[in-house]
């Protein structure tokens with residue numbers, strides 16, 4: 001019944017994007033639009049063209065280092081002079097209408113502004129952070145979340161989101177792990193595609209769709225030592241095989257824009273990187289949308305030390321294919337002189353302007369620049385019941401059950417005295433996550449509220465325990481952790497003693513993750529470990545509810561605590577969704593999109609690593625093999641891992657053939673049976689290994705997955721088809737192709753388990 005309701009919600013919201021029969025692919029050319037662009041460009045001066053390449057933040061909201069001595073009058077004048085093509089961080093139907101009016105009424109050509117915002121996992125109705133959504137392994141769920149975010153932001157005047165972030169992240173120290181879909185290019189590509197479709201719908205001109213932006217191109221997630229903005233150094237094959245696939249999926253989905261990255265790649269800043277932007281993106285992939293820089297990343301070419309001044313930075317960036325300068329003031333200050341002296345061809349400027357205007361036309365801004373700013377729609381749609389229901393459904397599906405010994409979960413609703421403990425359990429703010437757009441502070445359903453909503457207040461005892469954070473916290477403020485003040489510990493212990501079961505919320509404040517929030521220590525911070533151990537010494541029936549935006553080091557917990565739920569930062573409806581899982585209204589079905597390490601020293605840790613020349617050894621003696629002497633190589637929880645309240649049995653793995661020709665395929669079938677007592681969903685995962693290649697190939701690679709529902713006792717056959725597409729990679733010949741030879745194949749419940757078979761590509 002619940003699932004049927006969910007499908008109805010999904011359907012209604014998804015269908016609402018198809019209010020036009022026009023199926024034009026965003027970013028691509030259309031004759032009528034191209035001719036309107038020709039007409040407009042013929043009227044534009046060089047200054048006005050360069051103006052289109054310039055983007056400023058509003059002065060009332062900052063998502064980067066604040067600019068100096070600049071006020072709204074300055075912005076107005078720039079718009080009036082035709083020197084600003086786009087703004088970020090202007091939100092709300094009223095404000096967006098006002099700035100748009102400046103552009104339409106006061107500038108010579110009345111070219112509409114493109115208004116952008118970081119709508120990452122919801123606009124005001126918050127959905128789970130993207131990493132959590134990826135744990136659903138359900139592209140429809142992810143698409144739904146992006147769809148609702150688009151409906152709300154479009155109603156409040158926005159045209160463009162800086163999402164999805166599709167950076168592969170293999171290092172849990174990096175704060176932005178929360179913003180992407182984890183460590184795997186295949187899963188990442190599926191999620192990326194779904195998000196773009198969710199934001200953009202079928203028609204960019206509809207008044208409830210917005211342009212998406214694939215970011216950060218490229219390899220931003222490979223920052224050395226997981227430190228944000230740090231150096232990236234990786235080879236072309238890792239770029240092609242691991243980093244690019246989610247970006248390519250965005251292009252295939254018709255993404256309208258790309259954002260480049262702060263980092264260097266092999267010494268060259270991504271923003272000045274012609275290989276990335278001209279050869280790959282606009283060349284090989286024939287991308288016809290535009291590339292925006294990251295916040296002053298054109299200016300940071302100077303700080304990287306590959307340009308001496310603004311002029312050099314502007315020249316490098318525009319030649320490399322960066323079309324729009326976000327908050328850098330570099331293009332507006334330097335491009336004109338570069339063109340006039342002949343260092344930069346005007347055709348490069350024209351190409352960038354054309355790409356930007358194309359997106360403005362596709363959004364329908366030239367036909368009605370105010371169609372997105374609709375105060376009535378804004379009021380009606382934002383935080384609607386339908387959107388909150390969708391947020392709860394997506395949240396439930398994002399939860400991963402890490403451990404459930406002796407079936408402590410699900411909890412009985414009646415006659416159970418429940419101690420709810422922890423600052424995070426009470427928080428109405430942490431669940432909203434980092435990068436929370438226009439979420440209202442403290443507007444989420446806390447875990448405590450969710451449990452009270454489910455069972456009433458009389459059987460719930462809440463104790464906060466020792467404070468977790470100290471003082472003010474926020475997107476642009478560092479989070480301070482309490483390491484010393486034990487007040488509240490005794491009260492928490494007393495509550496644990498008086499209860500049948502303890503639900504203990506632990507993990508991270510949401511602002512410990514996100515941009516600029518890298519960490520060297522990913523274990524439980526502050527007094528949390530002590531709280532956990534002391535509570536457990538009193539009452540063994542502990543359910544830990546983890547709230548975090550990155551994999552954490554939780555060895556002690558994994559060894560001792562009977563039940564652990566990974567709930568990430570789940571958004572507006574977090575508490576209700578967690579309660580649905582705690583009390584068995586929903587049987588958890590999420591799977592980890594990232595490996596959980598045993599130690600931060602294992603970072604970067606990912607399942608699809610290469611073999612190395614010395615992969616084998618005896619942990620109890622041998623020395624000369626690829627290992628740590630003080631820790632296992634294995635993760636604590638592998639990629640793809642997640643339990644259910646029921647159990648599933650895999651059998652009868654069958655291949656239609658053990659040989660495949662280049663143009664042929666192999667059908668893979670497996671039987672999955674629900675052998676437990678609850679109805680449940682399972683993500684059936686297919687992995688392969690190419691045993692010998694022209695380059696060393698990963699020991700396992702995800703190549704297919706399907707989420708199925710089974711009632712107790714029910715079996716289903718799950719089918720996959722393998723073609724050369726699943727087998728190809730960018731090898732020694734510098735091209736994508738499948739290489740003949742032997743392959744292994746596994747189908748199972750996570751990346752470390754599965755039935756095994758093999759085949760040969762002829």
Ligand code: NOJ
Nearest residue numbers: 063064118162215294295
């Ligand atoms: C910097 C971030 O890296 C990027 O992801 C974001 O879109 C911009 N700031 C704008 O806020």
